[in-house]
Amino acid sequence: MQSDRSSGQDTILKVQDLGYQNDGKVILKDISFDLKLGEHLAVVGSSGSGKSTLLRLLNRLLEPTQGRVVYKGRDYKETPPRELRRKIGLILQQPYLFPGTVADNLRFGPAQRQAEISDEAIAELLSNVDLPDFAGRDVANLSGGEAQRVSIARTLANSPEILLMDEPTSALDEESRLQVEKLLCDIAQRQKLTFIIVTHDMQQAGRLAETALVLEGGRVQQYGPVEEIIHAK
Numbered sequence: 518m519q520s521d522r523s524s525g526q527d528t529i530l531k532v533q534d535l536g537y538q539n540d541g542k543v544i545l546k547d548i549s550f551d552l553k554l555g556e557h558l559a560v561v562g563s564s565g566s567g568k569s570t571l572l573r574l575l576n577r578l579l580e581p582t583q584g585r586v587v588y589k590g591r592d593y594k595e596t597p598p599r600e601l602r603r604k605i606g607l608i609l610q611q612p613y614l615f616p617g618t619v620a621d622n623l624r625f626g627p628a629q630r631q632a633e634i635s636d637e638a639i640a641e642l643l644s645n646v647d648l649p650d651f652a653g654r655d656v657a658n659l660s661g662g663e664a665q666r667v668s669i670a671r672t673l674a675n676s677p678e679i680l681l682m683d684e685p686t687s688a689l690d691e692e693s694r695l696q697v698e699k700l701l702c703d704i705a706q707r708q709k710l711t712f713i714i715v716t717h718d719m720q721q722a723g724r725l726a727e728t729a730l731v732l733e734g735g736r737v738q739q740y741g742p743v744e745e746i747i748h749a750k
């Protein structure tokens with residue numbers, strides 16, 4: 518995906534020497550990178566290298582044991598966790614939807630903060646994920662690709678400033694995977710969304726991101742323009 522890294526965009530997220538230990542085991546150590554507004558960063562690395570842990574630290578589902586994260590110029594701990602998780606939304610590999618209709622799922626996030634979302638806004642969110650006329654559908658009857666697109670729409674209903682995605686297409690078949698990828702590209706360009714995507718697939722990283730961070734054993738092994746990292750592999 519094209520981006521404009523040379524135009525002096527603002528840094529939205531600054532990750533400084535971030536680390537996480539659990540029960541004396543070092544899971545992540547000395548992770549540092551800057552995320553610019555509108556940037557798309559892929560986090561790649563072998564299984565167990567710490568990719569999911571990094572995403573969980575970035576929206577405070579886990580608390581770092583080392584370093585800090587600066588979100589829009591302030592330590593992210595100054596933002597209440599629920600608000601932070603709205604602004605830094607997380608999409609998981611397996612979409613988790615609440616029982617009910619697609620519209621019920623989209624209304625849930627805004628309702629948590631006493632905000633209402635209109636039928637027109639729901640229709641627009643669904644059209645953004647290529648699911649027009651799905652508002653009244655029971656989520657129990659959705660395909661995996663449709664469910665993942667609803668979960669993307671649900672996250673976008675919270676108007677996040679950064680989207681964190683943990684292998685969002687790895688549970689999908691090839692056709693749905695490409696559909697969701699295309700959708701992410703379209704939304705990112707249309708809404709100038711900043712995102713971090715964890716993926717096992719270096720080719721997918723090349724299609725979706727401009728920068729890549731390679732984790733190995735909980736440490737940064739490489740960090741730079743995605744094409745340089747693909748060629749080095």
Ligand SMILES: Nc1ncnc2c1ncn2[C@@H]1O[C@H](COP(=O)(O)OP(=O)(O)OP(=O)(O)O)[C@@H](O)[C@H]1O
Pocket residue numbers: 539542544562563564565566567568569570571
């Ligand atoms: N809360 C925890 N307590 C102890 N160990 C953990 C915890 N969370 C993760 N781990 C371990 O930390 C390491 C990194 O896990 P993580 O899930 O972040 O890796 P990953 O790169 O996302 O892996 P995968 O690609 O298989 O999803 C693994 O060895 C995992 O077993």
